[in-house]
Amino acid sequence: MQGTSTDEAQRRSSTASKIIIGREEIERYGDSTIGEVLKRLPGVTTGGRPGRGGEVRMRGMGSGYTQILVNGERMPPGFSLDELPPDQIERIEVMRAPTAEYGARAVAGTINVVLREALQRRLNEVRVALASENDQVRPHLSWTRNDKLDDKGSAYNFTVNAMQNRQQDDVNSRSVTLVPDTGAQTVLQTLGHTSNSRKSLNMTGRLQFRLEDGDTLALQPFVVVNSGRSFNQFDQTQTPEVEEGPDHFNFNHVDTNGDNHSVMARLNAQWTKRLSDVSRLEVRAGVGRMSMTTNAHRDEYEDAALTRTQDDQTKSRDTSWSFNGKYTHQLENEHNLVAGLEGEGTGRQQTRDCLQNGSRCDYLLDFGDDVDASTRRVAAYAQDEWSVGKLWGFYAGLRWEGIQTDSTATNYNVSNSSSVWTPLLHAVYKLDDKNREQIRASLTRSYRSPQLNDLIAKPSVNSQYPCLTVDCGTNAINYPDRMGNPALRPEMATGVELGWEKYLTKGGLLSANLFYRHISDLIRTVTALEDVSWSSDQRWVSKPRNIGSAQTYGVELEAKFRLDEYLEQALPVNIRSNLSLFHSEVQDIQGPNNKLDQQPRYTANLGADYRLRSLPLTLGGSMNYTPSNTIQQTTLTQVSSDKKRVFDLFAMWSFSPNTAMRVSATNLAPLSYGTGSVSVVPARYGTDGALLSPAKIITGESTGRSFTLWQVRLEMKI
Template sequence: MKLALLVGAAVAPLLFAQPALAQSAQETPTTALDEVIVTGSPVFRNRTDDVVPTLSYDLEYFQRFEPLTVGDALRRVPSVTFLSDVLESDGVRLRGLDPGYTQILINGERVPGGDDDRSFFVDRIPAELIERVEVVRASSANRSGDAVAGAINIVLRDAYTLDGGYIRGGAILFPDDEVGGTFGAVYGGEALGGRLLVGASVQDRRNPKDKFSQRFDRPGGTLDNTEIQTDVRDGTDYSFNADYSVEVGGGTLDLSGVFVRTDRIQDEDSIEYRGGRVQNADLLTINDNDVDIQTDNLSLRGRYEVEMLGGETRFKLGYASFDDEQTEFENEAEYLRDAIAFPDEDRFTADFEIRDLQDEEWSGALEHTRPLSDTTEIEFGIQAVQKDRDSVTRVADRVRFNVPNAPAPRPAQPPFVFSTSTYVIEETRIDPYVMLSGEQGALKWEAGLRYETTDTTIAGVDNDYAELLPSLSLRYTLNETDRLIASAGRTIRRPRFNDLAPVTLEEERGDNDFRGNPLLEPETAWGIDVGFERRLGRRGIVGLNVFYRDVTDLIEDVNTGLQGSGGAGTFIESIDNVGDGQVYGVEFDLSTPLTVFGLENTGVFLNASWLDSQVEDALGERRFNDQSDYVVNLGFTHDIPSWQAAFGATYRKQGDAFGRVFAEEVTTRYGADLEVFLEKRIFSNAVLRLTGINLLDSSKDEVFDKFDDQADQIARDYDEFELETESAGPVFQLVMRVAF
């Protein structure tokens, strides 16, 4: 039914479109053989003609390292950091900022995410679907303004991408010696009077990690307890995509769809010991925590483009949904509540929760572009989005009972008694815009105004606002090799949904409760980017960019001073617009063959970003929470045409991140990551690749400073000081691609 509605709406413009000349021919599709066989020369980032500062990376830039997801691929581009577990790449932190500051686009259109900050986890998209990835550093009037840090545009393959097909199959050896599989197939060609591309993939994903925690009464103080934990995340991703393009009625009709399903089990088991003694006599607790997750992402798009009214008109309609179902249980057994140690259990606790989140978005746009002169054109339009989110949570009352000492029988576990909570979010956005662009000699420019209106209803409470977002970008060509790029504009970050809900969530912030604030205003930011780019030889490129963001109406946690549900010493926290902040940094990227040294088949790349920010809270000055201070990627590829082979490596290091909220602080450090690949063409139409990931056994180390309240935090009167380290071993993948 949804597909029928989409097709009908996309075809509707044919009924009233004026006659027009046929569209100009599309680019010649890449043959499947050319896409599978990429040996012969290194692949670098593209030098785009966009006026807005944009870094573009084709699939070939990532493909040789065989990333499983878009998140894995993004680990090689400038200024992208993650605050994920080891071997996980989910929420993009462009320029080190929270994922809510980064706009994730698919084919230039925003996509709904399951998190309450509207962010989209890029590990939901298999890398096999992408044609290229663009890092868009500044805003434009014809795109959504939710891009304080910038935007990541994931361009999927379309019907004109590929001529022919290929099959990808292989095996993955995970750190715990389990073996998984990966399979994909893509085909593109003429069909049904137009061009059609279809693709599908199935791939196993497994991430087994070991964690070790030590908890002290204060830094350098007494060791209270240790915890040994295993965390295994095991699942399978399924995807299907299709794109159809046809000339009809004097215009071009494009229909596309993507479906991705993630089935995943997260199994955490931990054992806690008293002091530093790992022995049965000091066993405190055994904990078993499992989460069963099924997530479906669906995106359907229709676009009709036709020459009319003296220019080009585009009609767009889209439907996207996010359906996330999670079932979680946690069982804990305690052993030292009396003097009798293991194996006699003293108390048993069980928790059970079922969560179902359904997010749907309908989007539409009417856009028109026409020339004003030989050197200037105008684009204007209106874009609209209707979001509906339904969340249902069923939480069982905690089961807890004491267990008598043996030989008395262990009591039977009573049945769970559930309570259900629901909330509904409705949000409507209507965003008109106008944009002028032109070219005068060596200067290309773009200037626009976007007016974003937002009407949100959550838990029956309205939150409405509107913001005017101007933008300006310039590109000046100095000579055949050098150019300057500059941009300035205003962007927005909307409040998290949970932050708007005027309900009190018990023990949501540690021991403290949390109550949302329906009167929150969005954060806005004025920003500038200034960059220099030079072409090196025929294929190399080097760039340097400086950026600055001035953020106003910063949204931060505050303490209401009201007593929380936990009694004396606990509080009700809330959230408010508390002030301003600044974000700034320097970004460098280089990719070039070493032709000057006679090594034209060797390519090197380096991108390095130095990131900083400033914000004031009750304890003084700090960075934006969890912003890494730098990220560096360094690598090379070397082709051996006579052997029809290639090899290469990448090294990545992300700097420390610090976060401070009410009564808790955390410092996060990551180890370095090394990946390598070996590639051999084995037939005229087939290539075999061996890749190794996390070859340095990277670890994630966290330091937690915990306090009872903010007064103790200021006085440094500790409740607990914790050191936690998480590690995982290498992953190896053997993949064959065969073109047909």
């Protein structure tokens, strides 16, 4: 079987296109991160080096296009899905098109992670694991306790995970600056290594009370504690050598070390009131806080002589609250009406202390190291889901959402507000009475709001080209200063989905899904030469901007089946495969690679597992492939990334129904992974026509090895 009947039933019955990943699928390969679980789904890619997890993206679209929820709630800034161990997850819901209830900030789609639920049975699960990557050992301990509280249906669940993560990586980057008119060429080479370690403790729980008249009350605490350290060193050489020049050439060796500590705590409450046989009221509320402290120290040397030191300490505190009220009413004519009101607020207070050579890092102007920012969101929605006969199902929804963002620092106040209306339509047509084959269609509006850091106008001067005096000079296009843009507008997207699904008799599935998005007011980070307040010379500044419109479309193909369903004499091997093809165009940028950020041409997955009949042994493996990618990011800059090919294998021996040993290997036959860029810098002329700076071509590349992660895990149900 490819999944539980409940998972399959939820996917079938949903009017909007949805994929359900239950506990069986989450545990199948023994993955250590959610990213590793999600990478095998149709159209899902992850950032970073192969085998490392990373930022999750649907349809290959970059940061912000995929809405990430935990129990239907957005997490505070700085939270990563990889901080949630798979042991704590009950199921993962992947929605390809937005719905009114889950929100419309989902241009690419929505991933909702549902934490472990309290069930009416006693359960003690213990998992002890030891993993190794590049000779770095990673211990991991997990314990889940589930039991009933009384005979009325009340129950609790508690899960705790403790782990230590160690990583070592190479640093190998190269930057070449070429002046075409003269043929002069400068090569900057950086070689070194990094070492990182992180300890984390994750705790989730759920107290579920059965009240009178069928009412329920659930409390769900969620705590994440992290502590990490890093040590980095690299050597930098320049050919030909320049005796006098910008400050970033005044060192040839750098040592850095740092530590960070963070604590996130959140408490959610959910009360469900049964108003009648056909009406229900559900109220959810949550409060949370996340505190983080980061310390960093940097020493720069030239020929073994210390030339500059820098110390940074950043403290931030995020507070959040949320409220959600939902009313559901079932009509006699098969209409299911839902209306809701939502509120959400986050606030950030950040302080920074910076010292260079023992003195404050005041780059000409006091930009203000302290930032106070807040975001408030209010939404209202209504939706109707109904059936017409046994074959047709329809969904119509309308959602309004308004967002207000404010930030203050020493010398500026910024306020940004936006509101959007998003109509949503979904339909499903069943091609047979047994509900084994159906067609889906959707027409939706969705949007992507600017991130808080994108709106904050506080400049950050590049440390490689610091601005210590009024005449600090021009920096380089590949070492820009950075700042936010308070005038950003949200991106709006019109989307179309068309899908076909066929459910097989032995638990398999065949599906094909077509999608299209037209995006207006596209946000992209653009580096441009600008007049700035912190220098008398123009500086290269990188900041997000609305640059026009774009469109993307593609097809997602999926096949999950048992081999003996098609080959009569074959073993009952479970096969999982998918292929997703993508295309996009940004209209205001010249082709041929004028695609959306980070979107590859395609991604493919193939996996299989089989439980032997003669032995209590299960074997399985998978292959994930994403090709190399080149994107014309702006008219001046092109970026590229290498292909990713990840092989995973596992073997699980079941000593008894309650005890098993799992051995797994992630990223077998590892490949080196690199990124690159090419920037064309036009010549600069003075007001008198004199040449200030010749035209240049700057190429950069950074490569590093990836490694195989070996893991042994003992799983016990006590």
